[in-house]
Amino acid sequence: MKLDIKLSSSMFKTLKAMTKEQVVAQAVKTKECNRMLEVGNGKGRDFLGWLHFPSSVIEKDMDDIQLTANSFRTDCEVVVIVGIGGSYLGARAVITALANSFGALKNERPVVVYAGHNISEDYLYELSEYLEGKKFGIINISKSGTTTEPALAFRILKKQLEDSIGKMNAQKHIVAVTDKARGALHNLAVKEKYKTYIIPDDIGGRFSVLTPVGLLPIAIAGINIKQLIAGATDMERATSSDIPFENNPAELYASTRNELYKIGKKIEILANFNPKLHYVAEWWKQLYSESEGKQHKGIFTAVVDFTTDLHSMGQWIQEAERTVFETVISIASPKYKVEVPLDSQDLDGLNFLSGKRVDYINKMAELGTQIAHVEGDVPNIKIELPELNEYHLGQLLYFFERACGISGYLLEVNPFDQPGVESYKKNMFALLNKPGFEHLKPGNEIRSKLYDF
């Protein structure tokens, strides 16, 4: 088996703040954490379904997802993916990475748009306005089935679709992805006879991209889900605890970032040099911050798109508090070729680059950034993908999931819960007078200090 994602062989030189020996010294403990995932005797053990999910996905299930996707591709000009957090970011990550950046403007169909990931009235108005008169479908994704943001968006979009094509036809253009037995979305889907896909009980939202949660929207966007799963399955094998520590990318990454955390590098910046990776980073941000940020511990996760953000965050990264390290996702070969043309007048002074590929210039920017940041005491981990395609993206997603589980155990937290997310929800429900939450209403005195409404 070919393992295509590699952590840079010069990684230990670029850590600067610590040595290879320091990381290798954690091999035994890291492997123990990886085994805890495999044996299922660690914290959050009821949520380990993602661990062997890629290798257990059956062809028949993928074919069924593909069939549903094909019917949406044929029938719809626009498909709205409704969801938030882990019920949306994975799909958006893969679709943004692999679809043409200007597909919608080139009239490629269906256009995939998103809703339910915010509570903006203006966003919903503009979305409804855009959908007016178009053939559209809705994929509504929520494991709990009760999350306010997607439930609200779905209620509005469902009405628009029913008003436009009638209730019976609307039923054929709505799919629910949710729990097999519980939650408002499950009940609604049964009542309305929607086609439904199940999110397994033992897979939490942020670990669900390789289940129907991610696979259905990704297939609707015309992306090969079998290749995605093939990549993830190979990475499942490559990160098993049987693989020696120094060849095991998930163990190496988990161990390195935890050692950096211990020496005061409290912030991890995930950087890319290709805007197509922006949502992969957003997905990673949720994965690691919800998994590790608890008990007053955990690395703070931040995302930058380079070179864009070198012209904004670059200053901070180079010279502010030395509490950051950087993980760079690098794509070895781009899909297309663009060369800098020769200009006889050279008014812009760029002829020194003529004949060079744009990617070569980008790679020099990447190397220059790595050298500058390492010299500025920002340790640098590089994750290299040979190219941006379904297979390597499948590898990358699984790699991050596996490393996240290991890393959470190294930090001695439960990487599979998110109790802190409930606090804002409780206050919001109380403020909105949701039945059952009245007693939690923040006191008027505190409210008057905080809010002006």
Ligand SMILES: O=P(O)(O)OC[C@H]1O[C@](O)(CO)[C@@H](O)[C@@H]1O
């Ligand atoms: O799929 P659901 O239940 O709507 O949850 C969406 C997201 O909300 C959270 O529960 C809290 O942010 C995440 O863990 C999850 O990914």
